[in-house]
Amino acid sequence: MNRVASSAIAGVRAAHAPAPRIAGVGLLTGWGEGPAALARARGNTPASLLAVPTPALGGERFRRATRECLLAAAAVRAATAEAGLDETALAGERTGMLYASATAYAAANRAFLEDEASTTLHFPYTAPSAVPGEVTIAFGIRGPYLNLMGGGPAALQALWYAARWLAAGQVDRVLVLAVETVHEVWDLFGRARRLYRRPLVEGAACLLLEPGDGASLAWASATAPRTARPHADRVVGAVLDAVLGDGTPATVARCSGTHGFGRAEAAALAGRRRSPAVVSGPGEAMACGPLLELAEARSRRAPGPWLLTAAWRNDYSALCWPTPMA
Amino acid sequence: MSPRAAEPVAVTGAGVVSPIGQDLDAFWAGLVTGVSGIAEIERFPVADLRVTRGGEVKKLHRVAELTHDARLPACRASRFLIHATREALAHAGLAADPPEPARLAVVIGTALGGIDDAARALRGDGGVRALCGSLYDGPTWNLARWLDTEGPVLTVSTACASGATSLGVAAELIRAGRADVAVAGGVDVLCRFVQRGFNVLRSLTRDQVRPFDRRRSGILLGEGAGIVVLERAACAAARGRAPLGWLLGHASTADGAHITAPDPEGRGLALAIRQALGEAGLGPDSVEFVSAHGTGTPANDRVETDVLKRVLGPRAYAVPVNSIKAHLGHTMGAAATLEAIMCLLAGRHGQLPPTLNYGESDPHCDLDWVPNEARRHRPRVSLSTSLGFGGCNAALVLAAA
Numbered sequence: 001m002n003r004v005a006s007s008a009i010a011g012v013r014a015a016h017a018p019a020p021r022i023a024g025v026g027l028l029t030g031w032g033e034g035p036a037a038l039a040r041a042r043g044n045t046p047a048s049l050l051a052v053p054t055p056a057l058g059g060e061r062f063r064r065a066t067r068e069c070l071l072a073a074a075a076v077r078a079a080t081a082e083a084g085l086d087e088t089a090l091a092g093e094r095t096g097m098l099y100a101s102a103t104a105y106a107a108a109n110r111a112f113l114e115d116e117a118s119t120t121l122h123f124p125y126t127a128p129s130a131v132p133g134e135v136t137i138a139f140g141i142r143g144p145y146l147n148l149m150g151g152g153p154a155a156l157q158a159l160w161y162a163a164r165w166l167a168a169g170q171v172d173r174v175l176v177l178a179v180e181t182v183h184e185v186w187d188l189f190g191r192a193r194r195l196y197r198r199p200l201v202e203g204a205a206c207l208l209l210e211p212g213d214g215a216s217l218a219w220a221s222a223t224a225p226r227t228a229r230p231h232a233d234r235v236v237g238a239v240l241d242a243v244l245g246d247g248t249p250a251t252v253a254r255c256s257g258t259h260g261f262g263r264a265e266a267a268a269l270a271g272r273r274r275s276p277a278v279v280s281g282p283g284e285a286m287a288c289g290p291l292l293e294l295a296e297a298r299s300r301r302a303p304g305p306w307l308l309t310a311a312w313r314n315d316y317s318a319l320c321w322p323t324p325m326a
Numbered sequence: 327m328s329p330r331a332a333e334p335v336a337v338t339g340a341g342v343v344s345p346i347g348q349d350l351d352a353f354w355a356g357l358v359t360g361v362s363g364i365a366e367i368e369r370f371p372v373a374d375l376r377v378t379r380g381g382e383v384k385k386l387h388r389v390a391e392l393t394h395d396a397r398l399p400a401c402r403a404s405r406f407l408i409h410a411t412r413e414a415l416a417h418a419g420l421a422a423d424p425p426e427p428a429r430l431a432v433v434i435g436t437a438l439g440g441i442d443d444a445a446r447a448l449r450g451d452g453g454v455r456a457l458c459g460s461l462y463d464g465p466t467w468n469l470a471r472w473l474d475t476e477g478p479v480l481t482v483s484t485a486c487a488s489g490a491t492s493l494g495v496a497a498e499l500i501r502a503g504r505a506d507v508a509v510a511g512g513v514d515v516l517c518r519f520v521q522r523g524f525n526v527l528r529s530l531t532r533d534q535v536r537p538f539d540r541r542r543s544g545i546l547l548g549e550g551a552g553i554v555v556l557e558r559a560a561c562a563a564a565r566g567r568a569p570l571g572w573l574l575g576h577a578s579t580a581d582g583a584h585i586t587a588p589d590p591e592g593r594g595l596a597l598a599i600r601q602a603l604g605e606a607g608l609g610p611d612s613v614e615f616v617s618a619h620g621t622g623t624p625a626n627d628r629v630e631t632d633v634l635k636r637v638l639g640p641r642a643y644a645v646p647v648n649s650i651k652a653h654l655g656h657t658m659g660a661a662a663t664l665e666a667i668m669c670l671l672a673g674r675h676g677q678l679p680p681t682l683n684y685g686e687s688d689p690h691c692d693l694d695w696v697p698n699e700a701r702r703h704r705p706r707v708s709l710s711t712s713l714g715f716g717g718c719n720a721a722l723v724l725a726a727a
Contacts, residue, residue: 009476011428041636066527093597097580100462109444113519121524124586124715127437128462129485133716136582142594144601145580145718146491149439149462157480164498170601188447192454220504222428223476235476238428313458313467315479 009196012238014218017163020209021323023173024083025295026053026075029203030277031286033078035299038292041282048190048272050279050283051183051242053200061138066125068181069134073205076135076175079206091140099132099147100154100287102312107184143171151286152256152310153221154178159207159290160219160319178287179204188280196258196284205291218243221317226260232264234244235316240268240307243320248272249307253297254280257311265309275311276307286312294321334725335497336562336569339418339555340667340722341410345548345654346438349413354671357679358700361659362653364535364546370518372385380516380654381548400452401443403457404468406551406660407434411469413510419556419567420507427476429495431505432469433496434481435488435512436659437714439463441519457478465513470504477715482513485714486619488512489552489662490722494554494576506561511553513567514658527586529623537620537649537681538627538695540688545621548655567676571670572725573604574707581717587625588713595711595719599637602721608707610638613645613723615678615705617665619713620649621656632690633711634641646703654683662712666722669708673726676704 027034030050031041054067055074062070080087105128110260112126125129129147131198134147144165148154181202182189188202216239220242224235252269254262262280269276281289290308297306304323309316342349346356346362356363363381372378386405398408415421422689424430439462447456457465463481469481478499484491489512496510514520524530524547531544562569583589603610618630639674650668657664672678677700684697710722 004569008625009428011426013503015499036497066508091580091582093593097509102463105462106444109519110439110448112523113445113448123526126519126523127485127715129714129716130585132580133585133718136580136717137585140582141580141591142582142597143579145484145578145594146495147483147718149483156481157478161498164502188457192457221478224471225471225474225476244525309695314470 002177004233009222009234009238012220012242014220014242015160016216016218017160018167019215019217020163020166021212022207022294022298023210024079024208026078026082026206026246027292027295028071028075029056029097029288029292030201035296038296044282047185050199050201064121066108067298068179072131072179073138074178075206076139076177083208090203091142094172094192095141096144096171097132097136097141098158098162098174098176099181100158101128101149102151102286103147104131104179104181107181110185125163132177135177151312152289153312154313155287155290155318156219156308156319159282162209163217166209174209175206176209176291177206178291180286180288199283201283203285205288207291207294213307215322217319217321220320221315224314224316227258227260227314229260229264232260233267236261236264237269239316239318240248243318245261248274249276249305249320250303252276252278252307252309253293253309254278255285255293256281258288260318261311283297332575332605333501334559334572334574335500336557336559337554337571337573337660338557338562338567338569338669339414340570341417341553342664342667343383343406343410344550344664345383348387357650357653357668358677359678360682362682363548364655372521375521375525377525377532380521380546382516383549389567389580399468401440401465401468403440403465403513407465407469407513408472410511410551410553414553414555419565420555425507427474429477429497430473430475431478431499431674432473432475433464433492433508433510434466434467434469434564435492436462436514437484437485437488438514438520438658442515442517455538473509484718485716486658486661486672487578487712487714487720488659488719490710490712490720491578493554493663493722494572494578497573497576500556500558504556508556509553510556511551511663512659513551514549514660516547516549517670534649534683535622535652536683537622537651538688538691539684542622542624542627544623546655548656548657548708550657550660552660552667554663554667568643569727571673571727573722574725575723577601577605578720581719583717584585586631586715588639590629592629594717595633595713598721599709599711600718602723603714605725608723611641611706613638613709615672615708616645616667617649617710618647618649620651622651628690629691629727634693642693646696647692648679648681650679662710662720665710666724669710669724673705678703691697
């Protein structure tokens with residue numbers, strides 16, 4: 001194996017935890033619903049923005065909720081149904097909630113910033129915590145709770161925390177939820193298109209996780225001073241060495257990130273003893289990206305281990321998820 | 327301590343920016359002498375709002391020496407973070423001898439993120455840089471760049487509990503071997519966006535902030551940053567550094583009750599306290615001091631009182647409890663970190679800062695609130711509680727060195 005340790009930054013170490021079992025999946029994205037929509041999207045000509053339709057959820061509970069809250073609740077509902085659970089099973093202290101997002105507050109913030117006539121009904125929804133908050137209220141969840149802000153790496157962090165909570169016996173199940181909405185602020189995000197892959201994809205993704213069979217997952221991340229090479233080479237090499245050791249994953253899913261990290265990652269993987277299959281997300285789904293890729297891998301019973309990689313700003317993160325996926 | 331306890335994490339440094347002081351000494355002196363940073367807001371227009379006062383940082387000291395640094399961002403929240411981090415690193419003895427970049431984590435909690443830059447981005451000012459800065463993780467990344475870290479960089483937002491959650495998350499990174507040192511804390515700025523928001527919610531009081539007092543009628547907002555340096559105990563010992571104290575336990579939980587109000591039964595908060603004590607390997611009998619969220623709203627203070635009685639049992643009446651919201655205003659994402667620092671300083675100095683503006687007892691809120699005057703008491707183990715929008719709760723268990 002030709003490691004890049006000679007140029008990699010020293011001191012990047014992986015954190016390990018028993019990998020959970022993916023009991024249920026709920027996906028609503030600009031590509032469509034469910035994991036099959038992601039597979040269909042690969043290879044298609046990208047647009048600039050793929051918006052997701054607002055789900056129609058009835059009832060008084062969601063009367064005031066924003067689009068991002070409705071997407072979140074619909075994704076959780078879909079994951080619960082796929083797991084064969086009654087929604088009441090989520091209620092109480094034994095369900096944990098981990099939420100990740102880079103953007104699912106921007107629309108509410110903009111509306112409140114621009115509309116001086118905004119009412120009391122609007123302001124609470126400017127907080128990112130309103131999205132998981134509405135979910136916990138709707139489903140009666142009172143367990144451990146954490147909201148991480150950022151793109152794909154935030155979702156990888158969330159998956160690791162979920163594994164820790166389950167391994168520690170703090171919870172019986174964890175919802176790892178990501179929501180991204182940018183349609184209402186596209187005039188701003190459109191200007192920054194050099195920062196992400198195209199298309200930018202809205203969505204809500206939820207994985208319902210339960211204790212797994214004991215095989216470990218590994219998570220590591222590092223920060224580059226700049227995302228261009230050779231800085232990216234050093235960071236990517238160190239992170240991949242930390243999560244993979246001498247091993248090679250069966251498949252690499254590049255979930256989100258910038259071109260600089262992508263090129264560095266390709267070079268680092270080419271130096272490994274075996275060349276893994278590389279699946280690149282057909283767009284930038286930000287925090288939803290890793291959850292979409294895991295969901296799709298599970299749906300087609302892909303062999304593991306799976307290496308999920310994601311970049312956001314100057315952060316490059318990787319999480320190695322062992323078999324079995326289903 | 328029980329054998330099931332998590333590894334204690336050393337707190338080797340702290341730094342603050344607050345309406346009552348911009349270093350630890352001034353902050354502590356203001357707390358114990360009962361200084362209030364609440365005044366008329368001057369930095370943005372408030373004349374059309376019901377309430378025009380808050381805990382504003384009128385002028386960020388030492389900004390002149392910072393502005394020579396090309397990496398200094400324009401964002402106010404980022405400047406608060408950098409200012410507090412400089413002090414925390416110096417306090418930890420790491421300013422001249424920084425940790426290995428890949429072993430340094432940055433974990434920041436915030437309720438508002440880069441909201442100042444969001445306003446600029448919407449006006450079309452600042453280009454892509456303003457857009458990047460306006461995201462919730464914008465200030466965290468500005469700090470990470472200033473620190474030249476190569477380690478994990480995380481932003482958490484559990485609303486006004488963020489400054490506690492960030493400390494717990496950072497401690498977990500250290501315990502899991504992802505970092506040896508973490509710069510962790512919370513930040514938020516007082517701006518028209520949030521002042522107008524709480525104004526329309528009618529949560530702001532025209533009176534004084536009066537935590538746990540029968541006449542309490544709401545909050546006043548504040549701004550600031552609190553930063554602590556967390557380290558693996560062995561690292562601190564190897565450097566010969568005596569810690570300020572220890573982070574023994576943390577938990578963050580959901581209420582699942584209401585988008586703005588606390589669960590009337592406080593079940594989520596009670597769970598957070600029990601889990602944080604569990605992580606610390608301690609029972610409720612070990613708690614010698616409580617730093618309450620104590621916003622001064624009728625609902626928050628009643629729920630917190632009930633929860634403390636339920637979790638601490640009959641001892642709740644014997645444990646001193648304070649709130650420093652009347653000193654600072656509610657500093658949102660910074661609040662819980664500033665309160666954690668206060669707990670550690672109380673252990674060091676053997677003195678408890680008072681709950682200001684307390685005059686009339688509420689039969690429902692009948693604990694020992696350390697009213698109006700600082701008290702001689704050296705808590706070995708402190709509990710700090712926080713709540714936030716979206717039903718966020720957090721608890722920290724801290725020990726004096």
